Amino acid sequence: MTDTFEIFLVATPGLEAPLAAEARELGWTPAIQPGGVTVSGPWRDVMRANLMLRGATRVLARVGSFRAMHLAQLDKRARKFPWADWLRPEVPVRVEASSKASRVYHAGAITQRIERALVEELGATIAKPEATDPSVTVKVRIEDDLCTISLDTTGESLHKRGHKQAVAKAPMRETMAAMFLREMGFDGSQPVLDPMCGSGTFVIEAAGMAAGMAPGRSRSFAFELLANFDAAAWQALRAGVTPHAPTARFTGSDRDAGAVRMSLANAERAGVADWTGFAQGAIADLQRPEGPAGIVIINPPYGARVGNKGPLFGLHANMGEVLRSRLAGWRVGIVTSEAGLAKATGLPFLPPGPIVAHGGLKVRLWQTGILGG
Incomplete structure (x- = not known):
């Protein structure tokens, strides 16, 4: 829980700069990238980002990476990846894959190899496309032959605060x-x-x-389904937010x-x-x-x-x-x-x-x- 790693805060395209400013105010040192902002921190920061950030649409934990020059290598290294550190076999998993400027280029083949590794090495269940049960999404991106494994720690998009049920036409997120x-x-x-x-x-x-007020105060998150979820730390984090009555x-x-x-x-x-x-x-x-x-x-x-x-x-x-x-x-x-x-x-x-x-x-x-x- 105390190891520091890279956290990617997904932004609405065009709003990366104000999200970086918000992250900076909350104590991170952000780096703007296309589509979001990168910060680093321990797992507590993953929970805090989901709870506190108003501008991010989701929070991705980049938990590991390895080189994959061809499918056989991807298959072998995916099987050795420490999935059990984060994933619970009883929680269904979705895999989303993409590739850019790499020798392993077929997203469908990448997805297939990762799913097979999860099933055979972890005993995981792959979520059906139409399933609505809570699940964890593993995002696999291969760029320049480097395979990066990220976990979507958010679940439903962060614009869904959990307290807005009635929506007008063409709503603003x-x-x-x-x-x-x-x-x-x-x-x-x-x-x-x-x-x-x-x-x-x-x-x-x-x-x-x-x-x-914490924008995520009224909802649950995908990180609560992970194997390393610390319920006590999460409760303490939530309890540490003390709203005050505004003057305006x-x-x-x-x-x-x-x-x-x-x-x-x-x-x-x-x-x-x-x-x-x-x-x-x-x-x-x-x-x-x-x-x-x-x-x-x-x-x-x-x-x-x-x-x-x-x-x-x-x-x-x-x-x-x-x-x-x-x-x-x-x-x-x-x-x-x-x-x-x-x-x-x-x-x-x-x-x-x-x-x-x-x-x-x-x-x-x-x-x-x-x-x-």
């Missing part, structure tokens, strides 16, 4: 929402407002961040009454209902919240998924007018796949953020400085 908030400089002290809140993701994430207020509104009901229920399950508020209303009815200025962040419809683009230009123009006239002193962030829609708001945007993969779309965060009076 929690991991993305947290990183967009971070990109806007949110540190927990500023009020956050989302006037098109959907199921409340931005507002609920902001409240949880401000309160210092986090509010959302939506023209859809059903979305507001969803947001209220999700906030209640997340334990942030005391610090959040949701109300029904169109953006044209938006009123300036009482108290200090803060951050407005919106994931408006952008035509690729919800609605058609035509009427959206008028919607964005009206939205921009409302925000400019009523929220002087605030900063605005809009997530959209359409630069034209962002520009239709007439808001004084800074250069947009990097392209981010979002459910088959390519979106960017457009943010302003402080709006003038």
Whole structure:
């Protein structure tokens, strides 16, 4: 449990930099790679990363590697690999394989050899493709003839916090929402407002961040199924997180009454209902919240998924007018796949953020400085 090894934090493509910043704040020394961030640490850090990181989508423990120039060598070395150090024979295993610039190049053949080693050397059961029972995924990557074995310690993607049951159309994933908030400089002290809140993701994430709540507090993880799982250490880690009541207020509104009901229920399950508020209303009815200025962040419809683009230009123009006239002193962030829609708001945007993969779309965060009076 105390040996240090490499841990790969998988990021939403385009959000590697804010994930690295988050990891740095939590005490790691991150190195950005395509698709994620590498840190090093013992198994306690694997558990802590799953529990505490808001921007990672999963946590991979790189538990070993060996050279494999051909399939016979892969077969022989896979059989000698110390699988029993991490895997329990009674827990079903999935194998996912990939290869790049290597003499062993066929993913199906790699998967077959690793599965055979697991069955014959460990006595493992290979999970059926359609199975829904809890299982552990072994990821095998061969690059430049080096075979790296990683364990997916997360299970279901980390954006599934465990307390959000009701979801609106085209939802923003929690991991993305947290990183967009971070990109806007949110540190927990500023009020956050989302006037098109959907199921409340931005507002609920902001409240949880401000309160210092562990994002993984309401769910289980794949590492709990591993042979080296230390239940006492895990309980101590969870007990060591002490949330506090934030001083700022986090509010959302939506023209859809059903979305507001969803947001209220999700906030209640997340334990942030005391610090959040949701109300029904169109953006044209938006009123300036009482108290200090803060951050407005919106994931408006952008035509690729919800609605058609035509009427959206008028919607964005009206939205921009409302925000400019009523929220002087605030900063605005809009997530959209359409630069034209962002520009239709007439808001004084800074250069947009990097392209981010979002459910088959390519979106960017457009943010302003402080709006003038």
